[in-house]
Amino acid sequence: MIRTWISSLMLACAVVVSSPVLTAQAKDLPDFTELAEKQGPAVVNISITSVVHGAGTIGFPGMPNDEALQEFLRRFGIPGMPGAPGQEGGQDYKSQSLGSGFIISSDGFILTNAHVVSEADEVLVKLYDKREFKAKIIGADKRTDVALIKIEATGLPKVTIGDPNALKVGEWVAAIGSPFGLENTMTAGIVSAKGRALPQENYVPFIQTDVAINPGNSGGPLFNLRGEVVGVNSQIYSKSGGSMGLSFSIPIDVAIDISNQLKATGKISRGWLGIAIQEITKELAESFGMKNTNGALVAGVEKNSPADKGGLEAGDVILKFDSKPINTSSDLPRAVAATKPGKVVPVDVLRKNAVKTLQIGVGEIPTEQNEAPVASKETAKPEANKVGLTLRELTPQQKKKLNGKNGLLVIESTGAAAQAGIRRGDVILGLNNSESQSVELFNKQINAVSAGKTVAVLVQRGENTLYVPIKVGK
Known part of the structure; x- marks a missing residue:
């Protein structure tokens, strides 16, 4: 008893002594209460209903109608699930999902993600005051994952738009949304990185944060401490389906530009060059005689495209576009898309170790790209060259599919070429900055390369072209 009482007394004293320190630490932490009170009413919950035709029904009695669980079962082909193998021709069913959004004008315009509403047959918006409205989809842009919807209401609370360019890494930010349907949930964290490029996302310089974002947060706002919206929460990196501290938001200036175009015309107009580009690795930089890896490497130019008419060639390294430096390949699509x-x-x-300036008229990005040719396979096998490539010149029909380009079909890839990633069926278009006119010329050029040096081989695979660096052996 005495020992317990003494321990309790010592603990009480420790609390008293340390409390000023805790108070001082608390003063240094941000206070989100005012932000929640003022900005929460402008955040909405979005319910989406989609009718799936000819699909099966839920496979297990009593299983909850949970979107994340259903998607998991669909992907792994669990029998009885809608969309699973063998379920074609079943009954229609209604799929429901949740998302978030925020009001950008008092007359009912709301921003959210395109993936939230793009497949919707009905969109229901629930406000902070519990009122519900059916929403009309004004437009959605899948390339940036931004959508604009409208409800018939006036006098609504709206957010204040901030400047995402003024954000600093390490700055506190907060999200408000409806994770797992829990309305007006606030989570907070810091900006982890800016201008983040993600695979297959060429038009958005994402804001990366460690704010807890979960299913249902999509389309909700990201706030700075001044209560200004700086981003639209769009994606998370997760192995479990829940937050792992890697969330990505669309900068609000990108989203507002998209929403203005959708509101005005219902479609998006973007600049377009008609080229395939890739990142410059150290190996590619070496093969091109470059001192650094800055720029975007042109791996292919579409015939009769703005780039083709302006004089761009495969093997060019774009260093500046409209006087803006291109430090990485991901900088170029954003700069081009933002051009009228x-x-x-x-x-x-940079072309053959010399810098030149081209004047190029920017086109408008087509709604659908033409499919590039796929190389056919041949059976005969000529001898392999120094890097392990067995090649054959293209037939007239194959050249026609390549819009008249010269190329060499890869019959077999072994050795250094295979290690570099070149596959059977690829088409070799060029070596470094030279076009591949014939197998004999290509092999002669390869044989002239000193052992240990790296060459850049331009490859067409399906509809994509890319430079593959190959280190030449003895």
Whole structure:
């Protein structure tokens, strides 16, 4: 008893002594209460209903109608699930999902993600005050994952738009949304990185944060401490389906530009060059004689595209576009897309160790890209060259599919070429900055390369072209 009482007394004293320190630490932490009170009413919950035709029904009695669980079972082909193998021709069913959004004008315009509403047959918006409205989809842009919807209401609370360019890494930010349907949930964290490029996402310089974002948060706002929206929560990196501290938001200036175009015309107009690009690795930089890896490497130019008409060639390295430095390949699509179609811009390129400036008229990005040719397979096998490539010249029909380009079909890939990633069926278009006119010329060029040096081989695979660095052996 005495020992317990003494321990309790010592603990009480420790609390008293340390409390000023705790108070001082608390003063240094951000206070989100005012932000929640003022901005929470402008955040909405979005319920989406989609009718899936000819699908099966839920496979297990009593299983909850949970979107994440259903998607998991669909992907792994669990029998009895809608969309699973063998379920074609079943009954129609209604799929329901949840998302978030925020009001950008008092007359009912709301921003959210395109993936939240793109497949919706009905969109229901629930406000902070519990009122519900059916929403009309004004437009959605899948390339940036931004959508604009509208409800018939006036006098609504709206968010204040901030400047995402003023954000600093390490700055506190907060999200409000409806994770797992829990309305007006606030989570907080810091900006982890800016201008983040993600695979298959060429038009958005994402804001990366460690804010807890979960299913249902999609389309909700990301706030700075001044209560201004700086981003639209869009994606998470997760192995479990829940938050792992890697969330990505669309900068609000990108989202507002998209929403303004959707509101005005119902469609998006973007600049377009008609090229395939890739990142410059150290190996590719070495093969091109470059001192660094800055720029975007042109791996292919579409025939009759703005780039083709402006003089761009495969093997060019774009260093500047419209006077803006291109430090990485991901910088270029954003710069081009943000350019008004029809504008003529200067493009600085590195070509065969010399910098030259081209004047290129930017086109408008097509709604659908033409499919690029796929190389056919041949059976005869000529001898392999120094890097392990067995090649054959293209037939006239194959050249026609390549819009008249010269190329060499890969019959077999072994040795250094296979290690570099070149596969059977690829088409070799060029070596470094030279076009591949014939198997004999290509092999002669390869044989002239000193052992230990790296060459850049331009490859067409399906609809994509890319440079593959190959280290030449003895």
